[in-house]
Amino acid sequence: MxxxxxxxxxxxxxxxxxxxxxxxxxxxxxxxxxxxxxxxxxxxxxxxxxxxxxxxxxxxxxxxxxxxxxxxxxxxxxxxxxxxxxxxxxxxxxxxxxxxxxxxxxxxxxxxxxxxxxxxxxxxxxxxxxDQFAAVASAGAAEGGKKARKIGKAAGHIIAVYSPQGGSGVTTIATNMATAMMSEGTRVLLVDTDLQFGDVGVFLNLSAKHSLVELAQSVGDLDEDLIENVMVTHGSGLKVLLGPPSPEEAEKVNPKDLAEIVSRLASHYDYLIVDLPHRLDDATLNILDIAERIVVVANPTLPCIKNVRIILDLFVALQYPQEKIIFVMNRVNPDLKGGRASIPIEAIENNLKRKTDARIPTDDRVFLSAVNQGVSVIAKETNRSPARDLVELAYKVRQSFTSPEEEDEEDLMQQEQPKQSRLSGLFRR
Ligand SMILES: Nc1ncnc2c1ncn2[C@@H]1O[C@H](COP(=O)(O)OP(=O)(O)O)[C@@H](O)[C@H]1O
Ligand SMILES: [Mg+2]
CATH class of the missing domain: 3.40.50.2300 (Response regulator)
Incomplete structure (x- = not known):
């Protein structure tokens, strides 16, 4: 041929x-x-x-x-x-x-x-x-009904944090957002789905006695006890599901099961924050599908924006509604007047035809010391930037679920159906 x-x-x-x-x-x-x-x-x-x-x-x-x-x-x-x-x-x-x-x-x-x-x-x-569009679309069509009934619509809100570019700040933002949301007295779970290079444990200084591996072994019947057992609790009170402790352990988790695990877990929490790996594969796409919100993390550099552009195009092709995407620019440096590879945020917004929902400044001192101490940035200096920006982002995301036009969620899902054929299939019971 x-x-x-x-x-x-x-x-x-x-x-x-x-x-x-x-x-x-x-x-x-x-x-x-x-x-x-x-x-x-x-x-x-x-x-x-x-x-x-x-x-x-x-x-x-x-x-x-x-x-x-x-x-x-x-x-x-x-x-x-x-x-x-x-x-x-x-x-x-x-x-x-x-x-x-x-x-x-x-x-x-x-x-x-x-x-x-x-x-x-x-x-x-x-x-x-x-090919990825085609593969996912046909898998969705073939399995659509079955999968939709199996996964169903989770009770809790799934918020995926994603960037096509490594080191953009996905783990940083997922960790801090989860902490900020929890402080409001709501049940929040942070899940690390990066099977090979999960960093959440390092960021929060948590060791993985238990991890996703145990859940992956019994995807079919995740009961309350098992779930409670594999969670690790951070000093702040945040519940965390860590990724596999080693690459060998990672092999015990079938990436295909990740979306199902996430969805099942979501019914036990108000908000489930998912720290996604950068690689865009079917496992990641399936989680992006079932997520109600996707926080896209970018940095103001040309390679990153170029990749974000591809991702935003992909989301359009997948017919994700606009409201599903929350666009965050991380490592913004207001003092940088050219010279380095930083692009003005307004230029990026104009070109992507998309406003940033949050801008997080660069602050090496604060972010580094937070990681070294195993705490989130917002636990340290809540009233100052960048902590304040991260708290505001968390607030904004939470608000997005309670805005007047979205109060009746079932209605919203109904309205969205014509726009998003495969997605609505997944949400339908
Ligand atoms: N706004 C920022 N200012 C300074 N350092 C940051 C900022 N955001 C993230 N970092 C640091 O950059 C590194 C990579 O961030 P990380 O969240 O691990 O990215 P990702 O998960 O996207 O790979 C970490 O050491 C983190 O502390
Ligand atoms: Mg990461």
Missing amino acids: AGDVIKVLLVDDIPETRENLRKLLAFETDIEVVGAASTGREGLEIAAATKPDVILMDINMPDMDGITATEEIKKSVPSAAVVMMSVQSESDYLRRAMLAGARDFLTKPISGDDLYSTIRRVYDLNKELR
Whole structure:
């Protein structure tokens, strides 16, 4: 069987450039040029008609520039990967282009090798995402009814904390949010679902006498006693379910069971905060599915924002409602005036078309000493930033469950059904 053929669309206002690209691509048997456009607007039309896998997009064009065209194409053909083409001097544009959703860029003059490897790379990157959509969607459709009845809608609120980028502050925010929510006299459980590199134990200085491993052994009948037994209680009173104590132990947990465990646990608590690993696999996606809220943690750096962009696109493709996502910018440094790799938050908000729900400043001293003492930041200095910001975030998340239009949750679920076919399947009893 022949391999996949990558469908490529060229968008450039200069005829020679289009011709050169065509010639370079002519001999690659796995690449097919499905169209060429001379303006951004024309590119949009051809993209909608031909559904290319990869779009080579010039930045500077009359009529509609490459950045605007990229933004529009992300809406109409989300599966297409845009590669921005520019000359060296346009590096500021390039940054905006990446934020607008471009997957990669090429600097003119473009060599054949760069061109081929970039096209194949972004195609593979997007293909992985596409396959993931497809696999999860079909699993959902096949198992949908059965799974939905089995998992059902949890009584407690599941709040997943996630970032596509390691070290963004997921564990930090999950730990502090859980502590802040608990202080209101509600039952809160923090669950570490990072099977291999779970950090919650280290952050809170808890040793794993018991962990997820015991629960995973009897997913079918998790009774109150067993649950109570495997929880560890932090000095603050917070209940914590730790991840496996070692990678060997991790093998005893079937990742497929994680969502089910989380959902079953949620019925015993008011809020269940899930610290998710960065790797996006089916186990993580299943938890993101059943979560009522996803706290997406980003840092103001280009690689992180680029990955967050992919994740937000994925959430749109999965038809998660907007209200489900809570967008947190961590490691914001108000004093940083360029120079380092930090991007202004407003620029990120404009480009992602999404306001931050919380901004947590960088504070090495406070975060480091909290970890060293095994306590959450908010336990230390509640009235000052960054602790205050973390408390406000927790408050905001809690409020999001009690806003007037969401008071009747059953109603909300009903309304959401047409928008979110697979999700609503999971919520239906
Ligand atoms: N706003 C911040 N300022 C300073 N250090 C931070 C901040 N947020 C997180 N950290 C530190 O960064 C490291 C990585 O954070 P962590 O929560 O483990 O990230 P993740 O779980 O996303 O991998 C930790 O040592 C943490 O204490
Ligand atoms: Mg972590």
